[in-house]
Amino acid sequence: MDYQINYSTFELKPEKKSFLKEYEADLGVTRLFINLELKNFGTQEKAKSLFKQLVEILENALTQKTEVKLYTRFEESLKNLNESLSLNFTGEINACVAILDDGQLHLTKTGSAEGYILRKNRFFEITKDLYQKDAGEKPFTNIASGALEVGDKIIFSSKRLLRYTSQTEINSIFALGDFQKSLRELQENISLDETGDVLVNGFNLLTEQPIEQQDLNTLLKPRKPALDLVFAVSSANTAKFIRRAGAILQTGVSRLFKLKKGTPTSPEQKRKLMLGGGIAILILLICSIAFSSYNHARNQNLQQYRNLLLEAQNNLELAKTQGIAGNRELAALNLEKAEKNTLEVRASGYLLSDALKMLEQIGLQKEQLDNILRVAQPKVFADLSSLDSKLHLTHLLRKDDAFYTFSPTILYGPILDNTPNAFEKHPFPNGETVVDGTYFKDQDCLVFLTGSDKVLEFKNNKFAFIDTVDNNWKGGKEIKEYAGRKYLYLLDSAGSQIWRYERTNQKYLSAQAYNTSNLDYKDAVSFAMDGGMYVLKQSGEVLRTYAKKFMPFSVKGSPSIPLSGLTQNTRIYTNENLRRIYILDSANRRVLIYRKETFENPVAMVYERQYLFEKEQDINDFYIDDEEKYLYLVSDKQIFEVGM
The missing domain is CATH 3.60.40.10 (PPM-type phosphatase domain)
Incomplete structure (x- = not known):
């Protein structure tokens, strides 16, 4: 064609x-x-x-x-x-x-x-x-x-x-x-x-x-090999071989029999006639065998891939039934089997249309099973893109009724709900680069952890470096406070430790090791607190402690794309007021929501749903209001609001 x-x-x-x-x-x-x-x-x-x-x-x-x-x-x-x-x-x-x-x-x-x-x-x-x-x-x-x-x-x-x-x-x-x-x-x-x-x-x-009638007639003319008709139903490679063979047949016989009109009478002419006929029969035999072999192999391959798609369809239907029954783990396993078979068919080049349709059905069932809520165009709460074409916002903080956001070198805010695009710029002092921050309710200020292992407090639009009594801040990647109390907690994944600092009137007291159970935090990417402490590891595992003691804790009902190989931009968030635990998987542009089981003394986090953001842009941090009605996210240049 x-x-x-x-x-x-x-x-x-x-x-x-x-x-x-x-x-x-x-x-x-x-x-x-x-x-x-x-x-x-x-x-x-x-x-x-x-x-x-x-x-x-x-x-x-x-x-x-x-x-x-x-x-x-x-x-x-x-x-x-x-x-x-x-x-x-x-x-x-x-x-x-x-x-x-x-x-x-x-x-x-x-x-x-x-x-x-x-x-x-x-x-x-x-x-x-x-x-x-x-x-x-x-x-x-x-x-x-x-x-x-x-x-x-x-x-x-x-x-x-x-x-x-x-x-x-x-x-x-x-x-x-x-x-x-x-x-x-x-x-x-x-x-x-x-x-x-x-x-x-x-x-x-x-x-x-399509081949019109006149084209078909042309194919049947003696000057074209009649074997061209096979081309419409054979593969490209086999058909080209047969076409060349047909051309050889035609030209070879034509040359052998370039004789004058009349019946061959001499022995030489008869010998040429017999030789030409033998060659023609041999070529036709070779073409017939090649075409028959091709069709046999092709039919075998087609049947093999039809069987794979049939098996994939059965696994898909089974996953649907298991999903309705609430058995997410088995449903996800059958969807994985269905996808594996279908991808094998797609890679073969056979039944491509059927394979793509099957992949579409598998994708839709995965989304239904995972309770995925797609967000194509989230509402822009604040737009900072006009400030700097190279702006790279990394964190989002909430203080009272205002947001603050910051890049590694500049703090922006306050950003109010009624005037989201009116805010001030506050460069971090002394050329410091900031790696994390939190709202410290006990001191009514923002606290920032710098790349040089110092702590900055921001209050009344002024920055101040606050030291410890022994002048020894530990290195870390995240800093948190809990429930308005006088303590700050610092995640030191390199040292496999969480340090607690108590704030006094002038300084912080010396660091206290909070990981007294000697848990392995070396690949920890984020942590959150609600009275207990949740440490999220790169593998997707969550470790929970309470009053410095390890508490058995499990993650139930993982989504089809599990949490694994997490990056340093991953965040886990909850507090004493929230009934859920939220995880930002920035690499996959999604926020996953887990229910605490139970709220008073969680022994597990149970997967509920996820928000998937379709437009590909970096999502660097997020915040959930205490009523769990709104999700706020920060990208490189904008803050978004999503109703929940």
Whole structure:
């Protein structure tokens, strides 16, 4: 079949620090697509020369040695690309390279570039796990392949597209139908801020041109091999072999029998006739065996992948039943099995449409099982983006009826509910860099922990360094107070300790070790207090102590994407007034909510639901009001409010 495509592209260059180049070429039956971003590339001339060289490598490999399988030639071209880049380029490269051949898409990526498919209003990334950072000097290491359907929209982006817009917005934009108009709409909706230059290109597989009657007649003319008819039902590789065999058959026989009109009478003519007939029969036999073998292998593969999808469907239905019955653990296990089988089918290139539909159903069931509440556009409570294009807010504090937020070097506030965009700037003194802060109710002030192991208090719009009686603040990463009492607590994960400091009129008393049970806090990322103390570890484990003693504590009902491999931006939050424990998983842009079991003396935290923020931007800290009605979050430049 001959496919038509509608190709379009755009680029945005607010920083103008990248060399961006898109490319689309019709190489006969194959189309080539490139989305390239180069950083630290030297001069424009050098970047253009490198791009030209990369295009030549790809086109030469794809148009020459056509007797070799296209996939093999694509692989070989990527090896040559890697070799050329290792010799000629030392900067950063983000790229997608794809070829479309007879409805089959083969693609690869490197760096932060990504490829996506929009099929029937569902949006999927199709380049996940193709790039391996540990692949050494080889930028292009893996290839994904799959069959496209008419109507599919393929998008390539030099950076992760969901950094600039949400999945909901993308689905809405491309529901317009016209691909070029949708891409222009996407360009207008992208919010770049300071996130850098981006290049987007892609195509819409519009229609396939069926063989008309006159084309069929042409195929049946003696000058065309009749075996071309097989091409419509065989794979690209097998069909090309049969087509070449048919051509050899036709031309070979024609040359052997370039005789004058009449019946062959001489022994030489009869010998040629018998020889030509034997060759024709042999070639037909070879083609028949090849085609039969291909069909047999293909049918076996199809049956294998149908069985995998059937097993996935059974696991999905079982997960639905278990979810309704409240057995989340077993339901999650069956969804994992279903997803594993379906991903195997998708990777094979067979039954791609069915596999994508199954992945969509699995994703929806995961969200239902996890009680995910998607937030596409949270309400902006305060916008600080006009202050500094490079602003990076890291924390959010509440004092009485006002918010304060800060970057490592500047405090902003008070930010009031009725005038959220009226606030003051308070640079931290002496060039100090602040790593954490809290509201200290006992002293009615904000307290900050600095990177140089000092403590700052902010009261009446003034900063003051407050020391301990022995002039020895311990190092740490988080600082907390509890219930308006006169103590501060400092998490020292490097020392596997929590230190308690008592505030007197002038100073703090010496540090007291609070981890007297010798629990392992070395990989702790955050802690919270409600009378007991909850320490969240990098693995997702939560350790609870009460009055310095270890208390058995468990986490029940983990979500489909469990808490693990947590980053230093992860936060756990609760207090003596809250019936729930909240965890900010910033890497996955979500806030998870657990119920205390029981409220008075918790022995477990039970998963309830999560808020998932679709627009890809950093969420660095959060706050919950004591009535648990509102969730406030801070990104690099804004504070958001979400009703709960």
